[in-house]
Amino acid sequence: MKQFCFAKDQIIPAAEASIHPMDIGLIRGYGIFDFFRTSNYAPLFLSDYLDRFIRSAEKTHLTLNYSKEELKQIILELIEKNNLSDGGIRMLLSGGVSENHFSPTDGSLFIFNEDLDFPPKEKYEAGIKLLPIEHVRYIADIKTTNYAFPVWHSKIWKQEGAEDVLYHMNGYISESSRSNIFIIKNGEIATPDKHILHGITRKRVLELAKNVAIRPISYEELLQADEAFITSTTKKILPVTKVGEKAIGIGKVGPETQKLMSAFAKMEQKSSQT
Amino acid sequence: MKQFCFAKDQIIPAAEASIHPMDIGLIRGYGIFDFFRTSNYAPLFLSDYLDRFIRSAEKTHLTLNYSKEELKQIILELIEKNNLSDGGIRMLLSGGVSENHFSPTDGSLFIFNEDLDFPPKEKYEAGIKLLPIEHVRYIADIKTTNYAFPVWHSKIWKQEGAEDVLYHMNGYISESSRSNIFIIKNGEIATPDKHILHGITRKRVLELAKNVAIRPISYEELLQADEAFITSTTKKILPVTKVGEKAIGIGKVGPETQKLMSAFAKMEQKSSQT
Structure with a gap:
């Protein structure tokens, strides 16, 4: 402070x-x-x-x-x-x-x-793990202070070596506790359409990547994706290489994610100079 | 204050x-x-x-x-x-x-x-209306301050002339925003077992009524009940005579509910004298 x-x-x-x-x-x-x-x-x-x-x-x-x-x-x-x-x-x-x-x-x-701490460099290089949990936020599109559930749950995801949770419900994913999620499969970038906060970093990725599909994404589709990443103000674009015990793609940060990370860094630099 | x-x-x-x-x-x-x-x-x-x-x-x-x-x-x-x-x-x-x-x-x-205001006498005499909504509280058994959803939603239930909401999910009811719910059908008193706060007034009713069934209750079962009531510290035992647009039983406060209301009043009086 x-x-x-x-x-x-x-x-x-x-x-x-x-x-x-x-x-x-x-x-x-x-x-x-x-x-x-x-x-x-x-x-x-x-x-x-x-x-x-x-x-x-x-x-x-x-x-x-x-x-x-x-x-x-x-x-x-x-x-x-x-x-x-x-x-x-x-x-x-x-x-x-x-x-x-x-x-x-x-x-x-x-x-x-x-003061602000970004996740350490290693996490951007190796990617992070998300712990899946059946949950959906209500009035998710409003940025309320309602984080009682993830604060309470954080003890568990830390024990599991996860960086955060991944919310899914009825077979469909929505978001992480304080981040949006994107997947990449065969060159298509996609992000969930419902039960999400409309993140500003998410918005930037939509501008950078142009043809992002905004649509329902099943939990199964995430597990089968080539790459995945989360976006937030304090995490920027952070690669996800594991969900629960399942590796995403080959379990390494993918080329499309890397491209977006570079493009976002340039975009930020530009914004800070105007 | x-x-x-x-x-x-x-x-x-x-x-x-x-x-x-x-x-x-x-x-x-x-x-x-x-x-x-x-x-x-x-x-x-x-x-x-x-x-x-x-x-x-x-x-x-x-x-x-x-x-x-x-x-x-x-x-x-x-x-x-x-x-x-x-x-x-x-x-x-x-x-x-x-x-x-x-x-x-x-x-x-x-x-x-x-200072404390109880619901007006008319509500105990005529019963109240609950507005059903698909929702379930997480970590419902812990008395957290997490009421963002019902506070936000209260504008809607007031517009609908309801006293409060009734949470249900996947066809099963759990509780109201700050009360437990009971139903009575053919003499059996029942109350939901899951996704609820373990209310102290609920506990008193379980003591007073002895054979209450604590089990899953479907939304349909509630609609077909003879009587229903909610319990809370500030509402005591408050009869529910309408859920959405459907009358419960004949839409009037039933005899079993009245008996419990009297019994609870006596129990309270006794507690304040010890």
Whole structure:
């Protein structure tokens, strides 16, 4: 956590930020957030993230008292105050202190700056393992703070040597706990269409790879794929070489994934310079 | 919210309670709680609620720094300071401020006293409507703060004139968003066995009714039942006379439900006097 944050209408020392514990953000787990990065002091793909945050607020019936432009100005001011060259920015809007302790009301807005650790280089070189689990997120397209299940489950996937989980339900895959998933088979790149968060890195891959098929993908199809990878803000494009005990393709990072990883790195660099 | 609360090891004015917004209780919706009532200054069925709270902490890998007896003493002190004759007591344990903003760590414990509104008398006399929805709670037997889905959905069930939702999945019912459900058919009382919170009021009904069948109950079976009711701390035993647009039985509060309502009232009275 960097020194300063934005909390309830002003920039203050981050350690002094506080919220009342009766806020339904805490007692009902009802809130939204978003998370993006800076590269060389520039927030990457900021417009997309702000659009999504504003959309999440609308969809959860929470009032956001700042326009997109105002949020941008606060974020830029915070980056400068924290000297945040390369780090993470977390926006959070709580459900508010509600009279009946259940219905959403006017919540509190926070913006924090954070240090950021990417997965180690070896994981990009060898690929990672996902642990499959029968689960589907509800209202998955809204970036809520509802991560109780994967936080609870993380103890298990770590024991299994997995980097994260892979959600599947009724034979179809959707996403990982904080990432989208793509598969490649005979040159076709595909990604699930339903029960997913519309990730910004996912969006970038759709732009880079052009003909990605956005459609239902069965769990069996994933296991038979030549390559697979997950995408997220903090993982960028991370190759998946194992799902449970099954190797994906030959169990190594594939050429198409590598191409996309390079293309994404260039795209990011470009975004940080504009 | 009553004047005093217990917050992070001391009794303080409730308005001054605070938690850091980077606690995963807020940014990941990871925390546990419990809620019970006082009647004539006595916390009802306190031992059961404390057992459950302690069990929830264990199951979520959260450290509770107080024993059952210590929690009891704090609660009794708080009731006295707040002069809480008939009200609600909410215990909350957050996941803590975690280094990786995901894994549970040492959280904060809060205990609040609240005013309490029961459903109006008419609802006990006419019964209520539940809106069925395909959903199942994960780790339903742990009393987590994970209510993002029903909070979000409550706008819809209120529009439909329902008191709450009824979760069902693959043709089987489980529970309402904050209540257990029972059905009665040809004199047999039954309640679902899986994907439920083990409610304390549910437990009381199992004691009162003796031969309750605890087993899978199909959605169809519910629709064909003679009577149905939900149980919870704040609703006690509340008759269900409609599910969606279908009347349960003859659409009126049935005799078996009425008997249980009376028996439960007596049981509560007894508990508050011991």
